[in-house]
Amino acid sequence: MGEDTGRQLAAGRAEKFSFASWTIVYLLAALFIFLALTRNAFFTFSNIHSILHSVSFNFYAAIGFTLLIIMGELDLSVGSMFGFGGAMMGFFIFMYKLPAPTAIALTIAASALVGLASGFLIARFRLNSMMVTIGVMMAIKGVNWILVNRFSGRQFPASARRFVSVDVLGIKWTIILMIAIALALEILLAKSRHLKQLYYIGHNFDTTILYGLNANAVKCACFAISAAMSAFGGVLMTARLAHPNVTVGSNLEISIITAAVISGASIFGGRGSILRTMLGVTFVFTLQNGMTSYNINTYVQQIILGVILILAIYLDIRANSAAGERR
Amino acid sequence: MNLLKSLTRKNEFVSSAMCVLLVILLTVKGEVFWTKGNLDSLQASIAPTAIMAFGMMALLVCGYFDLSIGSTMLLAGMVSGRLALAGAPIYAIVALVLITGCAVGCTNGFLVAKLRINALIATIGTQYIFYGIAMTQLDKVRALGKFPENFIMLGEGKALGLYYMTWVTLALLAVFSYFLKYTPTGRQLYFLGGNREAARLMGFNDRRIIFAAYAATGLLASLAGILAAARIQSPSQYMGGNVHMTCMIACVVGGGSFAGGKGSALGAVLGVAFMSLLTNMFNLLELKAQLQNVIVGLILVTVIVTDGCLNLKKLREIGRA
Structure with missing residues (x-):
């Protein structure tokens, strides 16, 4: 179990596999069964496929977020970086008439720079990451508003649209990439010497510095990854919409925090897993899909999501205090 | 004590100096700045935000904050719309809306003080919840159109050339200055923010203080919501959009700190005045409204970084980092 590495080290004992940490699997299964039984159109290949297709875009934004939450940092700018990806892609394509691949590469590089800047400020001056990323957000x-308003109503050329909906073995490539990244990172987080550092940093920042890890550099890198991958997700989402839109990525941060916490990551750091975050993101978006299919008002959906977030955090605190950690 | 005093003075000096600079710039550049219409709209933008900033400042002093005040303000507007539609008399509207606001504040207080949920996450959650609740009322409230005349007078009425809401702000400024400086409870806020563990060991009931601070913040936010809704004459869905950010930045510009233990009521008003003058500058000099968001975000980052630097320096001096 990767997510217990830091804790095992501190407690000096190996923890056994616990079913409790996989609550998200039961939740997701229950939601799927419920929707499949009550809604006719839900359990069809095309519906599940299209849900997973949009889940995959949002999952890319959750990758860096999960890495950061393992270190006890929060990145609230994921939603706006998601939108930034789309807006910058539009900027490069419409203003400079660049071909799509170059535009996407430049977009991701620009986003990584933004992430690096906020990571630098946070690590160098030991700032509260939530506050800084709210400012960045x-x-x-x-x-995003300024950029999108400049080319409202214009469509991307086909080369910048088609690539998102390419099928590989009958499944959209973004879904396959999502699963591949989740599995690879899950294994690396458990086994790789470098990625295990994240748990140590999240568990006890000061000790890791005493032991000679360059914790600040790791943090900077993870903020850059978070921004770049969010922008990547935004690029894909915008390409699917065929034009830049201001609403892309709005309120995404709350969905992702909820997804991460509901899937067992702790906002105090030291716990979290990519695979479960993927399930968490799937849960949140399937829930939204289900609520929409029940014709629930979007504002009521927001209320429900807020309640779930607070409940999940509360249970996280309960779990931590049960484990004897005083915060 | 002397050091603390001079430090507070210095902090308020920064915000007042920035206000003076903006006023000079606006006097020189924008011809309409000193007209009656512009001064009136400045008052109407400063007063409700400043009323909320008092609550935010009290929370910042003890090291907490509240991101849900914008939603509380919106909810206050919607609830007063519903009540006005039902034909409730004006004092009943005001009383019920204030009770609603207090209930919102108590919810936040319960989550943060009793359940010990991180203030940022808890209030982001309630921000979404109360925004959702307020917006579900929107369709019903649309039927109202305009508030009754005597309710509008709350926002439009003037005494001695200033809006009622400005007088309310000035009264609250006096109350909060006195409360924070001279009452035992007010001083406890600073102790709590300065060193929570020590305050707890000395026997302060920190949970009760924080709970009360959140309840007061919710109450003030709903008061601001009533005044702002009365001023724009109808319940608007855009009310309270970015107000939590504006308030937080204003408080930190005015000498507060995210680390707690610092800040004053006068600083809160000066910070809000700075933010409102900045918006006014964007309007008068005809700069893009979207650019304002960028500037405000950058100011927030700058403010956080400076605040963090000072804090780090302080920690290094006492050898804790």
Whole structure:
């Protein structure tokens, strides 16, 4: 169990596989069974496929987020970086008439720089990551508005649209990439010397520095990854919509925090797993899909999501205090 | 104590100096700045935000904050719309909305003080919840159109050339200055923010203080919501959009700190005045509204970084980092 590495080290004992940490699997299964039984159109290949297709975009934004939450940092700018990806792609394609691959590469590089900047500020001055990323979120949102307003109503050329919906073995490639990344990172987090560091940092930051890990560099890198992968997700989402849109990525951060916490990551750091985050993101978006199919008002959906978030955090705190950790 | 005093003075100096600079710039650049219409709209933008900033400042002083005040403000507007539609008399509207706001604040207080949920996550959650609740009322409230005349007078009425809401702000400024400086409970907020463990060991009931601070913040946010809704004459869905950010930045510009233990009521008003003057500048100099979001975000980051630097320096001096 990868997510217990830091804790095992501190407690000096090996923890056994516990079913409790996989609650998300039961939740997801229950949701699927419920929707499949009550909604006719739900359990069809095309519906599940299209849910997973949009889940995959949002999952890319959750990768860096999970790596950061393992270290006890929160990145609230994922939603606006998601939108930034789409807006910058539009900027490069419409303003400079660049071919799609170059535009996407430049977009991701620009986003990584933004992430690196906020990571640098947070690590160098030991700032509260939530506060800094809220500031970044607002600034980037403003940039998105300015950019998107400049080319509203214009469609991407086919080369910048088609590539998202290419099928590999009958399944969209973004879904396959999502599963591949989740499995690879899950294994690396458990086995790789470098990625295990994240758990140590999340568990006890000061000790890791005393032991000679370059914790600040790791943090910077993870903020850059988070921003770049969010932008990648945004690029794919915008390409699917065929034009940049201001609403892309709005409120995404709350879905992703909920997904991460509901799947067993702790906002205090030291716990979290990519595979389960993937299931968490699937859960949140399937829930939204299900609520929409029941014609539940979007605002009521927001209320429900907020309640789930607070409940999940509360249970996280309960679990931590049960484990004897005083916070 | 002397050091603390001079430090507070210095912090308020920064925000007042920035206000003066903006006023000078606006006097020189924008011809309409000193007209009656512009000064009135400045008052109407400063007063409700400042009322909320008092609550936010009290929370910041003890090291917490509340991101749900924008939603509380929106909810206050919607609830007063529903009540006005039902034909409730004006004092009943005001009383019930204030009770709603207090209940919202108590929810936040319960989550943060009793359940010990991280203030940021808890109030982001309630922000979404109360925004959702408020927006479900929107369709019903649309039928209202305009508030009754005597309710609008709450926002439009003037005494001695200033809006009622400005007088409310000034009264609250006096109350909060006195409360934070001279009452035992007010001083406890600073102790709590300065060193929570020590305050707890000395026997302060920190949970009760934080709970009360959240309840007060919710109450003030709903008061601001009533005044703002009365001023724009109808319940608007855009009310309270970014107000939690504006308030937080204003408080930190005005001398508060995210680490707690610092800040004053006067600083909160000065910070809000700075933010409102900045918005005013964007309007008068005809700069893009979207650019404002960028600037505000960058100011927030700058403020956090400076605040963090000072804090780190302080920690290094006492050898804790």
